Amino acid sequence: MAKQTDLELYELIKTKDKSALETLYSRYEKLLYSFAYRMTNDKQAAEEVMQDVFVKLWRGRGAGHYVKERGKFSSWLLTITRNASIDLLRKKKVQEVEWDGRDSLNEDLPGVEQVIEDKEERDQLRNAIDTLPDEQQRMICLFYFQGLSQREIAEKCDIPLGTVKGRVRLALKKLREHLEKEGGIVHER
Amino acid sequence: MNDKYCGKIIDYINDQLTDKEKQEFEKHLNECPDCQEELQELEDLMGDIPSYMNEVTPPPGMRERVLDEVFSEEDSKSDEPLRIEKNARTGKWKAWAGALAAGLLLSIGVNVFTGIQLNQLASQNEKLESNLTDIQVALSELQERQTDQSSPVKPSQRTQLASTGEGGGEGLATLIERKIGQELLIQVQDLAQLEGDEVYQVWLIDGETPEPAGSFMTDASGNGAVTFTLEEDGNKSWDAIAVSKEPQPNNTTPQGDIVLQSEL
Ligand SMILES: [Zn+2]
Numbered sequence: 240m241a242k243q244t245d246l247e248l249y250e251l252i253k254t255k256d257k258s259a260l261e262t263l264y265s266r267y268e269k270l271l272y273s274f275a276y277r278m279t280n281d282k283q284a285a286e287e288v289m290q291d292v293f294v295k296l297w298r299g300r301g302a303g304h305y306v307k308e309r310g311k312f313s314s315w316l317l318t319i320t321r322n323a324s325i326d327l328l329r330k331k332k333v334q335e336v337e338w339d340g341r342d343s344l345n346e347d348l349p350g351v352e353q354v355i356e357d358k359e360e361r362d363q364l365r366n367a368i369d370t371l372p373d374e375q376q377r378m379i380c381l382f383y384f385q386g387l388s389q390r391e392i393a394e395k396c397d398i399p400l401g402t403v404k405g406r407v408r409l410a411l412k413k414l415r416e417h418l419e420k421e422g423g424i425v426h427e428r
Numbered sequence: 429m430n431d432k433y434c435g436k437i438i439d440y441i442n443d444q445l446t447d448k449e450k451q452e453f454e455k456h457l458n459e460c461p462d463c464q465e466e467l468q469e470l471e472d473l474m475g476d477i478p479s480y481m482n483e484v485t486p487p488p489g490m491r492e493r494v495l496d497e498v499f500s501e502e503d504s505k506s507d508e509p510l511r512i513e514k515n516a517r518t519g520k521w522k523a524w525a526g527a528l529a530a531g532l533l534l535s536i537g538v539n540v541f542t543g544i545q546l547n548q549l550a551s552q553n554e555k556l557e558s559n560l561t562d563i564q565v566a567l568s569e570l571q572e573r574q575t576d577q578s579s580p581v582k583p584s585q586r587t588q589l590a591s592t593g594e595g596g597g598e599g600l601a602t603l604i605e606r607k608i609g610q611e612l613l614i615q616v617q618d619l620a621q622l623e624g625d626e627v628y629q630v631w632l633i634d635g636e637t638p639e640p641a642g643s644f645m646t647d648a649s650g651n652g653a654v655t656f657t658l659e660e661d662g663n664k665s666w667d668a669i670a671v672s673k674e675p676q677p678n679n680t681t682p683q684g685d686i687v688l689q690s691e692l
Contacts, residue, residue, distance in 0.1 A: 257499060264495060273484040282487055289486075290494050297498045310471070317478050322443040330625055330676065362482035382438070383474065389438040404438055404466075411473035418480055 245312040253299050260297060267313070271320045277364075278324035278384060284331070291323040292316070325386030367417035371410065378410035434463055441470060446623045447648070589671060589688040595620040597650060599688045601669050612641060612656045616671065619650040619687060625676040628687070630654060633668040641669075643677055666692050 243251075243262065251259035268289075275288035295303030302319055309315045368376055374396075381387045381395055392407070393400045433456035439445050440453050457463050589599035599616035614630050622628070627645055631638035642656035670689035672682045 260498065261495060264491065268486055268491065269483050270478065272486045272490070273481055274478045276484045277478075277481050285484075286487065286490055286494070289490065290497050293494055293498045314471075314475055317475075325442060362480060364477065364480040367480065382442070383477065386442040386444075388442060388444040389435070392438070401435070404435070407438060408466075408470060408473070411470065414477075415473055418477075 249305055249312065252296060255297075260293070263296075264293060267316060270313075271316065274317060274320055275324050278321060279327060284324075284327055288320060288323045288327055291327070292320050295319060295323075321386070328385060363418060367414055370417050371413055374406075375410035375413055378406050379414060382407045382410070433457075434460065437463060437466055437470065441467070441474075447621065587669070587690050587692065589614075589616070589669065589690045592686050592689055595673075595687050597688060599671060601690065612658055613653065614642065614644070614656070614669075614671065615651075615653040616644075616646070616688065617649070617651045619646050619652065620673070621648075621650065622646060622673070626684075627674050627677045628652060629672050629674045629677075629679060629682070629684075630656065631670045631672065631682060632666045633670060634666050638670070638682055640680060643674070668692055 243259075245263065245266070248259045248263045248266075252263065271292060272285055272289055275285035275292075276282060279285050279288065295301070296316075296319075297303070302322065305312060305315055309318075368379055371379070377396065378392070381392050387395070389400060389403045392398075392403050396403075396406075398406065433453050436445065436449070436453050440450065445453060457467065586600055586602040589601055591597050597616060597619035599614060602613040602615070603611075612630075612632075616628070619628065622645055627643045629643045630641040632641045633639075642654040644652040644654035646652035668689060668691050670682075670686045672686045673684040674682065675684055
């Protein structure tokens, strides 16, 4: 039997076909978990993200509803995984503030090192980020890994609100150049 | 062209907009080629970042835990406008469902709702009461799944929750009697939209002391519901019941404004 495509599986999931969800889970477990782990830097949190993502997918409504306009199915899955990670990070931050009192609000954010520290081994992404100037590293950290709002980024970096978008774009562009330069692996796109 | 929405791309990508803002932005996106192009560019730039990350091995047993949790959703009627949320105090849906099924209910007794003027309940509750039927069905299904010795669910006493602020909304608190205990059911409609991490939190108030009694979220039309098991801790009685809008879940004392309340 031919391997079912992601979309075929997704259609079956909409009819509450459990084995279709299990198949899709197996297909994406490692990719999504690894991603959630790098976003949250916490194994427990990454598992919570997985739960959130697959519950949404099973419900098939709101954030869990896929339409072709959202682009490739796998990219869409990564997007909802990223959003679920950001959401969890935000909740954790609120809790920390609650425990530690108001002072921690003013504490400096952890540097990019801490946020994407990989306890196992450095990967291409980490290497590429390290080559960027500090300001661009910070943009990647605040925008991509912490998922902050435009206003929050402007405040943390003490820059005008209107310049945030441009700086994020520049940092992402530079990151991509470095990633492609180091290259080596072929990506499915 | 460059109207106020064009500046929201970053917040759109990071999922930082409220539902309403998101809808407005998406509407704008359809009409603004600049935004379409920028969004596409940013998404392309971000798109393959994950493929440069090392793989991490998932912890043992995760597959089962995740899938179990997902499929346990199946029968809980998640398509209904009401959402039965986790009990904020135990924090564990499964533990809660187990307790419900085992009939570990009741503490405060039928007298909680003495003094309720049942004749307050006028026809405007029709909508709420039809929702109630759904919840009863959901509850009894849940119970049947967990145990053979299911007892029939019947609402015993109820009180109307009145809006306290400008936000509007109304609600109904119902005490559901079972053979062995009681369940408190709160249903609301027309409440203001929640934003970010906000939740609606139910409180049972004894004198000055509020105790959390379940939290819930609302759907797009401001409907929501939650059930709460009354614990077995003697003959405690309560003076009032209130619903507040909390900035985040799991608060043990109210931080937000009370939106609905009723004396008991
Ligand atoms: Zn625009």
